[in-house]
Amino acid sequence: MDRIDAMTAFVAVADLRGFAPAARKMRLSASGVTRLIAALEQRVGARLLQRTTRSVTLTDVGARYLERARRILADIEDAERSTQAERTLPSGRLVVSAPIGFGRLHVTPLMSAYLRLYPEVSGELRLSDRLVNLVEDGVDAAIRIGHLADSCLVARHLGSMTRIVVASPAYLAARGTPEVPMDIVAHDTIQFGATAAAAEWHFIQACADLRVAHAPRFITNTADAAIWHAEHDGGLTCVLTYQAAESIAAGRLQTVLAAFQEPTMPIHIVYPTSRLLSAKVRTFIDLAVQTTDWQFGEREFSVIPASVPR
Numbered sequence: 001m002d003r004i005d006a007m008t009a010f011v012a013v014a015d016l017r018g019f020a021p022a023a024r025k026m027r028l029s030a031s032g033v034t035r036l037i038a039a040l041e042q043r044v045g046a047r048l049l050q051r052t053t054r055s056v057t058l059t060d061v062g063a064r065y066l067e068r069a070r071r072i073l074a075d076i077e078d079a080e081r082s083t084q085a086e087r088t089l090p091s092g093r094l095v096v097s098a099p100i101g102f103g104r105l106h107v108t109p110l111m112s113a114y115l116r117l118y119p120e121v122s123g124e125l126r127l128s129d130r131l132v133n134l135v136e137d138g139v140d141a142a143i144r145i146g147h148l149a150d151s152c153l154v155a156r157h158l159g160s161m162t163r164i165v166v167a168s169p170a171y172l173a174a175r176g177t178p179e180v181p182m183d184i185v186a187h188d189t190i191q192f193g194a195t196a197a198a199a200e201w202h203f204i205q206a207c208a209d210l211r212v213a214h215a216p217r218f219i220t221n222t223a224d225a226a227i228w229h230a231e232h233d234g235g236l237t238c239v240l241t242y243q244a245a246e247s248i249a250a251g252r253l254q255t256v257l258a259a260f261q262e263p264t265m266p267i268h269i270v271y272p273t274s275r276l277l278s279a280k281v282r283t284f285i286d287l288a289v290q291t292t293d294w295q296f297g298e299r300e301f302s303v304i305p306a307s308v309p310r
Contacts, residue, residue: 004076006040007069009033010048014066018056090280091120097134097142101223101243103127106294107143114287121280134272140281141271145240153270156285159294160264161241165201166253171233178236181205181212181260188235191216192226201238203260210260227253241296267294 012022013033023030041048048062058066094114098107104127111125126132132139134153148155165184178184181203191199200213218234220226223243230237231252247253269288271281 003040003043004073006036006043007073009036010040010062011066011069011073013037013049013056014058014062089120090118090278090283092278092280093122093124094280094284095124095126095138095140096284097126097128097132097137097139099129099143099145100127102143102145102240105242106292110288110292113291114284117287118280118283134270140278141269141284144268144270146265148266148268148270153272155268155270156289157266158269158288158292159267159296161267161294161296162261162264163202163238164241164244164255164261165236165238165257166227166230166244166248166255167236168231168233168252169254171230171235172254172256174233178256181210181257184212184214184236184257187214188218189214189216190226190229190235190237191219192223192237192239193221202262203257204262205260242294245296 009022009026009028012025013019016022016025019030019033019037023033026033037049044061044065046061046065047059048065050057050059096107096111103125108125111123115121115123126137126139132142134140134142143158144155145161165178167187171188175187178187181201184201189199199216199219200211203210203212218226218229220229223239226237226239227244227247229235231247236256244253248255269285271277271285277285
């Protein structure tokens with residue numbers, strides 16, 4: 001027995017004072033309504049309705065149960081209306097995850113623009129370089145850089161980027177510009193990444209993958225520190241294009257070994273499912289797809305989302 005269906009049948013019989021009109025309202029047979037009421041009475045262990053050939057009346061227990069059943073059904077209806085409204089009008093709390101550096105520079109403006117458009121939504125932007133589990137961590141959507149592993153997540157493409165080697169013009173004037181990947185061995189290098197990892201940079205040469213090991217003079221776990229040191233003539237560093245885009249545009253850094261760069265990596269927004277997507281998530285994804293210009297390829301250095309509404 002479905003308790004909600006049985007309660008609905010009981011309230012209908014009580015309101016319409018008969019099994020036949022209740023059956024018509026619920027689009028069931030009279031015998032179907034009778035079975036629901038009988039099962040409900042058996043479950044609660046008491047007779048709720050007095051039946052005669054001419055009328056149906058409530059027992060004392062039935063009258064008290066009717067009041068409670070009305071409240072329960074009204075609460076269920078309110079919950080359903082609220083849920084349906086959330087699928088239509090963006091509201092509630094939206095949680096978005098992104099890598100620290102990229103999120104600070106590019107996802108923060110997107111989130112800010114979104115919250116201006118939808119005042120009924122409150123936003124939380126979680127910046128972390130850890131690969132979060134969206135379902136377990138309660139995240140509605142996440143920005144991911146790189147090729148995605150097979151998963152149950154839905155992904156929308158937002159752009160691309162690659163790794164580049166950069167240095168300051170003054171450093172290159174003093175030490176020379178590397179022409180081929182192996183030339184970096186003779187240069188001062190700045191390693192950005194986990195300090196325990198082997199210091200080697202990846203290139204493509206003659207259509208083959210090439211790894212060049214080097215002895216860095218400066219090691220850091222943040223791109224900001226690596227770029228700052230490179231801007232101040234500290235040597236060559238290998239970073240993602242978006243991380244150096246502003247410095248390149250301002251002339252503080254320039255790209256070297258561009259002909260040997262690795263292929264671009266995609267940028268996606270991912271979310272758990274597209275079925276029955278809430279309005280807040282759907283509209284955030286739509287805004288990301290429609291307004292961002294996250295193309296950080298070999299010669300593309302967009303540094304802010306394009307055409308973000310203000």
